Every structure is written in structure tokens, then in C-alpha cells.
Amino acid sequence: MQKAKDTVLITGGAGYIGSHAVKLFLEKGYRVVVFDNLSRGWKEPLEILGKLGSLEFVKGDLRNKKDLSKVFGKYKISAVLHFAALCSVNESMEQPELYFENNVLGSLNLLEAMRKSGIKKIIFSSTCATYGETKYLPVDESHPQAPANPYGESKLLVEKMIRWYGELHNFQYVILRYFNVCGAASDGTIGDSKKPSLLLMQNAVRGAMGIEPFFLTCPTVKTPDKTPIRDYIDVEDLVEAHYAAFECLNQNGKSQILNLGNGRGYSVKEIVSAVEKTFKIKMPREHGEARKGEYAAIYADPKRARRVLKWKTKKTLENSIESLRKWYESRPDGYRK
Numbered sequence: 001m002q003k004a005k006d007t008v009l010i011t012g013g014a015g016y017i018g019s020h021a022v023k024l025f026l027e028k029g030y031r032v033v034v035f036d037n038l039s040r041g042w043k044e045p046l047e048i049l050g051k052l053g054s055l056e057f058v059k060g061d062l063r064n065k066k067d068l069s070k071v072f073g074k075y076k077i078s079a080v081l082h083f084a085a086l087c088s089v090n091e092s093m094e095q096p097e098l099y100f101e102n103n104v105l106g107s108l109n110l111l112e113a114m115r116k117s118g119i120k121k122i123i124f125s126s127t128c129a130t131y132g133e134t135k136y137l138p139v140d141e142s143h144p145q146a147p148a149n150p151y152g153e154s155k156l157l158v159e160k161m162i163r164w165y166g167e168l169h170n171f172q173y174v175i176l177r178y179f180n181v182c183g184a185a186s187d188g189t190i191g192d193s194k195k196p197s198l199l200l201m202q203n204a205v206r207g208a209m210g211i212e213p214f215f216l217t218c219p220t221v222k223t224p225d226k227t228p229i230r231d232y233i234d235v236e237d238l239v240e241a242h243y244a245a246f247e248c249l250n251q252n253g254k255s256q257i258l259n260l261g262n263g264r265g266y267s268v269k270e271i272v273s274a275v276e277k278t279f280k281i282k283m284p285r286e287h288g289e290a291r292k293g294e295y296a297a298i299y300a301d302p303k304r305a306r307r308v309l310k311w312k313t314k315k316t317l318e319n320s321i322e323s324l325r326k327w328y329e330s331r332p333d334g335y336r337k
């Protein structure tokens with residue numbers, strides 16, 4: 001077996017996006033240490049991915065400084081990819097304190113543990129939710145940030161902390177502001193398994209496959225079809241951008257803030273129609289309880305990420321829908337037995 005390259009720490013590696021990053025970094029020959037408290041993630045993807053290379057799992061909580069100092073004491077880590085967070089807008093509107101404690105305090109503990117161990121490279125999962133209601137479209141990285149919910153606010157606060165650690169402690173960072181993430185691994189091995197499921201395309205595919213009823217949960221907004229417009233990025237394209245960001249940090253150490261999106265907006269109804277087209281069915285458009293903290297339209301100007309990372313998205317909406325079909329065919333309930 002080929003000798004593993006450096007060790008990367010992936011927080012939240014048992015979750016949806018983090019597990020896809022674990023897969024890619026293992027495939028690229030890195031040794032991966034996953035730090036996750038399994039509050040929203042699963043051990044199962046890690047068992048599946050363990051076969052690909054050198055993967056260690058540490059069950060720990062960002063809110064517990066001892067858990068963090070143990071992991072940094074045990075492994076010689078070269079960089080951190082920080083995915084771990086709570087990320088339900090709705091939940092954050094009901095329990096803001098949970099979001100500030102978990103996401104903000106947790107990330108501060110992580111930054112401090114890194115600083116004390118002399119590890120200064122971090123790639124952070126931020127979100128377009130830090131922009132809030134848009135002033136102009138497409139949204140570039142200079143767009144004002146005014147989150148419309150505590151989830152987005154918690155991520156903005158972490159962005160600010162990381163920037164200060166860059167300024168004052170020479171941290172080198174890439175802050176990646178994701179738009180809406182969709183899809184699953186194209187080989188069908190891993191996918192999303194949120195409890196409960198939060199993501200539109202995932203839910204629409206589950207509805208189309210008859211796994212569970214599909215409800216529209218979006219508020220009525222001022223867009224042509226009155227449903228929110230978002231920018232969808234496939235999870236495999238997204239993690240490729242993380243790998244490119246990691247390589248850039250290693251090559252030039254230059255800190256960056258980048259949007260990760262496709263640069264095109266689709267309304268909720270358009271996504272549902274795309275799913276219907278792939279499955280050649282019509283789904284009932286019943287309305288569930290409307291989400292809180294949502295806004296009308298947002299899509300990315302992804303030019304800077306394309307230029308800096310020499311990366312671009314490759315997957316179409318149809319590719320993402322097909323990958324979800326493959327995933328749910330083998331695991332209709334995700335990792336839940």
C-alpha cells in the first residue's frame with residue numbers, strides 16, 4: 001500500500017458534506033482523522049470509507065476543549081477542514097442559543113486548540129446564509145453580509161474570528177461560502193442522511209421514489225413563481241473545490257474568501273419539476289409548514305473561486321438527481337437501519 005501523505009483533520013466528517021470530503025482526501029492518498037460528536041452524523045459512512053485508506057475516527061465535541069486537545073496531542077495534523085456545525089435554519093430560529101454555543105463557541109475552541117498546537121491552515125465551511133436578503137444578483141464575495149437567521153449569523157461570527165486569527169496569529173485560511181448543496185457520491189457508496197432530512201432536492205427525490213410524502217415547505221416570496229430561488233451545487237463538485245483550496249494553501253499560503261455555487265438560480269418549483277422529469281412522474285404539490293428565516297432569491301457569482309482555485313462545477317442538476325436516486329435505491333432510509 002502507498003505510504004499516506006500528510007494527515008488532515010476533518011471536523012464533521014461523519015456528516016453529509018464532510019463524509020464526501022473524507023472520501024476525496026482518502027482517494028488522494030491523505031491520512032484522515034475525523035472529529036465528530038455524531039449528534040447529526042453517522043459512523044456508517046466512516047466504516048464504508050475506512051476501506052479506501054488510512055482513516056481514524058475520534059468521537060469528540062467541539063464544545064469540549066479536552067476532546068480537542070487530545071486529538072491535536074495525538075496526531076501530527078497539517079491542516080483542518082472544518083465542517084462540524086449545526087445547520088438547520090428553522091432550528092436556529094427556535095433555539096438560537098444552541099447555534100451560538102455549538103457553532104461559534106465550538107469553532108473558537110477549535111481555533112484555540114489549533115493555535116496552541118501551531119497548526120495554522122484551516123478551510124472553513126461557511127454559507128450564503130451569511131449574506132441574507134440580497135441587494136443585487138448574482139452575489140459576489142463583496143456583497144454586504146446581513147444574515148436573516150441565527151444559523152447564518154453564527155457562521156458569519158466564525159468567519160470574523162478566522163479572519164482575526166489570520167490577522168493576529170498568521171493563520172492561513174480559505175473561507176468557502178457554499179450555496180445549496182445537493183447530490184450524493186456518484187458511485188452510490190455514501191450520501192445524505194439528515195435526521196430529519198432538510199434539503200429540497202433530497203426530499204423531492206425521496207418523494208418521487210415513494211419513500212416518504214413530499215411537501216413544499218417554502219414560504220411565499222417575491223419571485224416569478226413565488227417560490228425561493230437558490231443556487232444548487234453538487235456535493236462532489238463542492239469537495240473538489242475543497243481539495244483545490246487545500247492545494248492552494250499548501251502552495252502559496254494565501255488566505256481567501258470564495259463563493260461556491262454554480263452561478264445559476266433555480267426556484268423550488270423548478271427543482272421539483274426537474275425531479276419529476278427525471279422520474280417521469282407528477283408529484284402532488286401539497287404544502288407543509290413554511291420554513292422560517294428564509295428569503296426570496298440568491299445565487300452566486302462564482303468567478304473568483306473559478307479563477308483562484310482553477311476549478312469549476314462539472315455536474316448538472318440531472319447528475320445530482322441521478323446520484324440521489326442511486327443512493328436512495330440502495331438506502332431508502334439513509335444510514336438509519
Ligand SMILES: NC(=O)c1ccc[n+]([C@@H]2O[C@H](COP(=O)([O-])OP(=O)(O)OC[C@H]3O[C@@H](n4cnc5c(N)ncnc54)[C@H](O)[C@@H]3O)[C@@H](O)[C@H]2O)c1
Nearest residue numbers: 012014015016017036037039040041061062084085127181
Ligand atoms: N448542506 C448545505 O446545503 C450547506 C450549505 C452551506 C453550508 N453548509 C455547511 O457545511 C457544513 C456541513 O454541512 P452538512 O450538510 O454536511 O451537515 P451535517 O449535519 O450532515 O454534518 C455536520 C456534522 O457535524 C457534526 N457536529 C455538529 N456539531 C458538532 C460538535 N459540536 N462537535 C463535533 N461534531 C459536531 C455532526 O454530528 C455532523 O456529523 C456545515 O458547517 C454547514 O453549515 C452546508
